[in-house]
Amino acid sequence: MKKIIFALILPLVVVGGLVFANRERTHEAAEKSPSTPPSAAExxxxxxxxxxxxxxxxxxxxxxxxxxxxxxxxxxxxxxHIKAFTNMEAVVTSLSLPPGSRLGFGLMVRIDGDDYILGYGPEKSDELQQLHSLKVNDKIVIRSHSVLHAPKYAYPIISLNLVERDGKMLYKRVPRKGGC
Structure with missing residues (x-):
C-alpha cells in the first residue's frame, strides 16, 4: 500500500516542481524586458x-x-504611393531575383522607368500559387506599406501587401495573428 501511495505522490511532486520552475523563469524574463520604448535621444x-x-x-x-x-x-x-497605400502600376521584367538574393520568392518589376524587387518572403505554396502564373511583360497593380533597401541589392525592395492583374487579385498579404 505504501508503494502505491508513493508511486502516485512522486509524479505529482515532480510535475509541481517543473510547473513552479517554469513560472519562475517566465517571471524573470518578463522583468528583464523593457517596459517603455527607447526615447528619441536613446x-x-x-x-x-x-x-x-x-x-x-x-x-x-x-x-x-x-x-x-x-x-x-x-x-x-x-x-x-507607399505612404498613402495607393495603387502603383508595374510591369514584370523578370521572374527571378538578382543572383545571390536571399529574400525568398520574388519578382523584378519596373515602375515609372525604375526597377524594383518585389519581395514576398519565404515561398508558401498556398499564398503565392497565383503569382507563379505571372509572365514577363505582364502589367500588374501593386500596393505596399514599406520599401526597404540594402547595400547588397542595387534596387529598392518593395514588401507587398496586394498584387492584382486585370482587376483580379493574385496576392493579398494575410496579417499576423496576435501581433503588430
Missing part, C-alpha cells in the same frame, strides 16, 4: 554607436555612393 545615441561600427561605416559609404543614391532616388519616386 535611439539617436544607439544609431551613432552603430554608425561607428564597421557595418555602419560600410553602410554610410554605400549611401554616399552612386549606387546608394540611385536606390534612394528610386525609393523617393514611389514614396507618396
Amino acid at each position: 535611439r539617436k545615441a544607439a544609431l551613432k554607436k552603430w554608425e561607428a561600427t564597421p557595418d555602419g561605416i560600410l553602410y554610410k559609404k554605400w549611401e554616399a555612393s552612386p549606387a546608394g543614391k540611385k536606390v534612394y532616388a528610386s525609393e523617393a519616386k514611389i514614396r507618396k
Whole structure:
C-alpha cells in the first residue's frame, strides 16, 4: 500500500516542481524586458554607436555612393504611393531575383522607368500559387506599406501587401495573428 501511495505522490511532486520552475523563469524574463520604448535621444545615441561600427561605416559609404543614391532616388519616386497605400502600376521584367538574393520568392518589376524587387518572403505554396502564373511583360497593380533597401541589392525592395492583374487579385498579404 505504501508503494502505491508513493508511486502516485512522486509524479505529482515532480510535475509541481517543473510547473513552479517554469513560472519562475517566465517571471524573470518578463522583468528583464523593457517596459517603455527607447526615447528619441536613446535611439539617436544607439544609431551613432552603430554608425561607428564597421557595418555602419560600410553602410554610410554605400549611401554616399552612386549606387546608394540611385536606390534612394528610386525609393523617393514611389514614396507618396507607399505612404498613402495607393495603387502603383508595374510591369514584370523578370521572374527571378538578382543572383545571390536571399529574400525568398520574388519578382523584378519596373515602375515609372525604375526597377524594383518585389519581395514576398519565404515561398508558401498556398499564398503565392497565383503569382507563379505571372509572365514577363505582364502589367500588374501593386500596393505596399514599406520599401526597404540594402547595400547588397542595387534596387529598392518593395514588401507587398496586394498584387492584382486585370482587376483580379493574385496576392493579398494575410496579417499576423496576435501581433503588430
